[in-house]
Amino acid sequence: MNCRYTRSRISAYIDRELTPSDAEKVRVHLAECDSCSDECRLTLDIRDGISNLKSVDTGPMFEQRLLAAVREAGELGKEKRMGWSMALVPAAAIAAAFLIFSLLRQTDTEPEPVYSGQPGTPQANPLARDQAFDQARNPFSGGTTVSFEGPAGR
Amino acid sequence: MRTVSAIDQHRERSGQSKQETFERLLRDSYSQAFHLALRLSGRRSDAEDLVQESYIRAFRFFHRYDPSLPFTNWLYRIMTNAHIDEVRRSGKLRVSSLDEVHPETGSTWDVPDESWSAEKLLLSEEFEAELQEGLKKMTPEFRIAVLLADLEGMSYEEVAEIMRTSIGTVRSRIHRGRKQLRTFLVDARPDKYKAEML
Numbered sequence: 129m130n131c132r133y134t135r136s137r138i139s140a141y142i143d144r145e146l147t148p149s150d151a152e153k154v155r156v157h158l159a160e161c162d163s164c165s166d167e168c169r170l171t172l173d174i175r176d177g178i179s180n181l182k183s184v185d186t187g188p189m190f191e192q193r194l195l196a197a198v199r200e201a202g203e204l205g206k207e208k209r210m211g212w213s214m215a216l217v218p219a220a221a222i223a224a225a226f227l228i229f230s231l232l233r234q235t236d237t238e239p240e241p242v243y244s245g246q247p248g249t250p251q252a253n254p255l256a257r258d259q260a261f262d263q264a265r266n267p268f269s270g271g272t273t274v275s276f277e278g279p280a281g282r
Numbered sequence: 283m284r285t286v287s288a289i290d291q292h293r294e295r296s297g298q299s300k301q302e303t304f305e306r307l308l309r310d311s312y313s314q315a316f317h318l319a320l321r322l323s324g325r326r327s328d329a330e331d332l333v334q335e336s337y338i339r340a341f342r343f344f345h346r347y348d349p350s351l352p353f354t355n356w357l358y359r360i361m362t363n364a365h366i367d368e369v370r371r372s373g374k375l376r377v378s379s380l381d382e383v384h385p386e387t388g389s390t391w392d393v394p395d396e397s398w399s400a401e402k403l404l405l406s407e408e409f410e411a412e413l414q415e416g417l418k419k420m421t422p423e424f425r426i427a428v429l430l431a432d433l434e435g436m437s438y439e440e441v442a443e444i445m446r447t448s449i450g451t452v453r454s455r456i457h458r459g460r461k462q463l464r465t466f467l468v469d470a471r472p473d474k475y476k477a478e479m480l
Contacts, residue, residue, distance in 0.1 A: 138457070139457040140453050140457070171460055171464070174460055174463055174467075178428065178432035178433055179432050179433065181410055181414070181433060186312065186313055190316070193330075194308060194334060195305060195308065197338060198304065199301070201341055201342065202301060
C-alpha cells in the first residue's frame with residue numbers, strides 16, 4: 129500500500145464504494161500517512177460543500193411555464209401526426225380517381241374479340257364457322273353443306 | 283402485434299391520461315431537477331432552458347419510461363445528455379471567442395462576460411460561489427458524475443446507470459472531478475486554499 133494507490137481510492141473510500149478489504153487497506157494507510165489523511169479530509173470538505181449547496185427557488189411562474197412548454201410540445205406532436213394524416217387524404221383521393229378513370233377507360237375501349245387464327249378452328253375458316261352456325265340452328269342437318277361450287281374437276 | 287409499454291399499463295391501472303400522468307410527475311420533480319440543472323449549468327437562465335428541454339424530451343419519449351423505476355433517475359439521464367449536448371454546442375463558441383489569440387495585438391481576448399456577471403448566481407456563501415465556479419470549469423462528464431453523487435446522493439451504481447457507463451468509469455470520473463475542483467480552488471484562491479489543501 130502506497131500514497132498513490134490510496135489517493136486514487138480516497139473518493140471511493142469516503143463514498144463507501146470500496147470493497148471491505150480495499151477500504152481496510154486505505155483506512156490503515158490513512159492512519160499512518162498525514163499527507164494522505166489531509167487529502168482525504170479536504171476531499172470530504174469538497175464533497176460536503178457540494179452536498180450542502182443551497183437550493184435556489186425556481187420562481188412562482190416556472191412550473192406554469194414548464195407545463196405550458198410541455199403542452200405545446202404535445203400539441204405540436206399531434207399537429208405533426210395530423211399533418212401526415214391530412215397529407216394522406218388528398219394522396220388517397222388522387223389514387224382513387226386515377227383508378228376509377230383507368231377502369232372507365234378500359235370499359236370504353238373494350239377490344240373486339242380477336243380471332244386466334246389457328247388452323248382448324250372455326251374462327252380460322254369462315255366456311256367451317258358457317259357450318260358450325262348452321263348445325264347449331266339445325267342439329268338434324270347432319271352437317272349437309274350447300275355449296276355453289278361444282279364438282280371438283282369439272 | 284401491438285406492444286403495450288409499461289407506462290401504458292400503469293396509466294390503464296391509474297386511469298390517468300399520458301398528459302395527466304406526466305404533469306403529475308413534472309410537478310413532483312421540477313424543483314429537484316432545477317436544483318441539479320442550476321449546478322450543472324451555473325446560470326439561472328441556462329438551468330431553466332435545460333430543465334425545459336429535458337421535460338420536453340422526456341414527454342416525447344414518455345412511452346419508454348418504466349414507472350417501476352424513479353422518474354428523476356430517468357429524467358436525469360435525459361438532462362445530463364442534454365447538458366453535454368449544450369456544452370458541446372456552446373463550448374466551441376466560447377473557446378473561439380475568448381481563448382483565441384488576437385490577430386493584431388497577439389494577446390488573448392480579455393472581454394468581460396457581462397451576461398455572466400448579470401445573471402451570476404447570488405450565492406450567500408463565498409465558498410458556494412467558488413465551488414459553483416469550479417464546477418463550471420470542470421469537464422462535463424466529471425461534473426455530472428460528481429453532482430449526481432454529491433448533490434443527489436446517488437450511489438456509483440445509480441450514477442453509472444444514468445450515465446450509461448461502468449462503475450469503474452464513474453469511480454474514476456468522481457475522483458478526477460473532485461481533483462479538478464480542488465486544483466481550481468487552489469489556483470483561484472491560493473492564499474485561502476493553498477495552505478489548507480496542499
